[in-house]
Amino acid sequence: MSFVTGLKCKECGQEYPIAPLHVCETCFGPLEVSYNYAKIRAAVSRAKIEARMHNLWRYRELLPVESEPEIGPNSGFTPLVHCRRLGAELGLKQLYIKDDTVNHPTLSYKDRVVSVAISKAREFGFTTVSCASTGNLATAVAAHAARAGLKCYIFMPENVEAGKIVGSTIYGAQVITIRGNYDDVNRLCSEIADKYGWAFVNINLRPYYTEGAKTFGFEVAEQLGWRLPDNIVVPTAGGTILPKVAKAFKEFKEVGLVKEGEAKIFSAQAAGSAPVIHALHKGVDLITPVKPDTIAKSIAIGNPADGYYVLKVVRESGGWGEAASDPEIIDAIKLLARTEGIFAEPAGGTTLAVAIKLIAQRRIKPDELTVISITGNGYKTLEAVAGSIEKPFVIEARLQEFDALYERLGDGKRATSAA
Amino acid sequence: MPVRVRVPTPLRRFTAGADEVAAEGSSLRQVLENLEQRHPGIRERLLDEKGDIRRFVNIYVNGDDVRFLDSLNSKVKDGDDISIVPAIAGGR
Structure with a gap:
């Protein structure tokens, strides 16, 4: 059980039940999760949190999940x-x-938001998770989906570097590239989310995602x-x-x-x-x-x-x-x-x-x-x-070459301890 | 020879559930007026009390954000694709 009371429009204040919704039907404003802070205040303490695992779920009372968190057991609590x-x-x-x-x-903050979004996707019963991303978000969604055993589709602009595609495909995600820029991809994804009923972490799960x-x-x-x-x-x-x-x-x-x-x-x-x-x-x-x-x-x-x-x-x-x-x-x-x-x-x-x-x-x-x-x-x-770091020096595998180089680098004065 | 307008989920209760509807006009403003005649109530979801496009609404003509074109005065012609999309964000 959680301390969540519902969703509320940040613009006009209209309230909605907890569901995969992200925009207010009245004003298109973003929806945000509301909590019962008085109850949370009674339920948490510094000592209680300090005794927990070093992950982002140590603050679970202030996160919008109902079930025992299983996604992202090692995410968060970075140095x-x-x-x-x-x-x-x-x-x-x-x-x-x-x-x-x-x-x-x-290796990015996206592991936080995606841990919460995918936890929520499972609670809502989604079996496919998705996002529009060329980088950190894509890899985070693909990796967390893999561990959760969910199907994953990642949408990227066509001109993206090959490495970015590898970074998601390696986790078993289906990567789809779109002829267009990132905004075009995002726009298409909103339309896909509507039509296919998938969990797009930063679209229809956005209120939960952002809480992470x-x-x-x-x-x-x-x-x-x-x-x-x-x-x-x-x-x-x-x-x-x-x-x-x-x-x-x-x-x-x-x-x-x-x-x-x-x-x-x-x-x-x-x-x-x-x-x-x-x-x-x-x-x-x-x-x-x-x-x-x-x-x-x-x-x-x-x-x-x-x-x-x-x-x-x-x-x-x-x-x-x-x-x-x-x-x-x-x-x-x-x-x-x-x-x-x-x-x-x-x-x-x-x-x-x-x-x-x-x-x-x-x-x-x-x-x-x-x-x-x-x-x-x-x-x-x-x-x-x-392109903006010094190129390495290239020398033969002979000590004299290194001695000469070291001298040239100006650190040579200190290289006399063996003499 | 109308334009096609893609309607996002939150607005489909105005279009009897249709995800795409037809409208007419030679500017975006006229298209939205025409939409309002065909689907009463939809206009005020898109425009604020001053008549400007709401902060969290993005409208695209053939894939171009109208804020980069001429906003409500953007020209449209027969056969154009207009998409109404709630603003979304969330990093890359």
């Missing part, structure tokens, strides 16, 4: 890394990376010792995770797991796909869609459905947002790898690059506790940085 070397570089004493590059099993993103915020708060950070920087694509991190913080206070505090929430977009940041900087609510052009493909969504809520949350929290260019994104990926040994995908580079701008603007201050959200792994996007 919160205290970054001393990166912090020193940026002039911050209390800098943390929430590191979803090592989420199980597919809260676990990112829950973990940050728990791992900081049941407190909120002063600042958290979150990447924005469709606009799922940022409002859900805010919801997570609010819920933890609501149910008494965190006593007080307010986090400023900052949005990061790639300059080549920054419709939310444009609206934020212009001071308007209307988000004008853009045609994305950035190396940060995992956050290249030109028409973010939840962008409006990103703006709202950022403004209400006293945060801000910036966009980072492709060169800035690459520099940030390299900086994070060099200082902390964490290899992020370009979305992570975007988030760090934006954090650097916010520090320069003094919107993030040196003595504040700041969390940077890294939501995907750089090993999946090697092509994004391959």
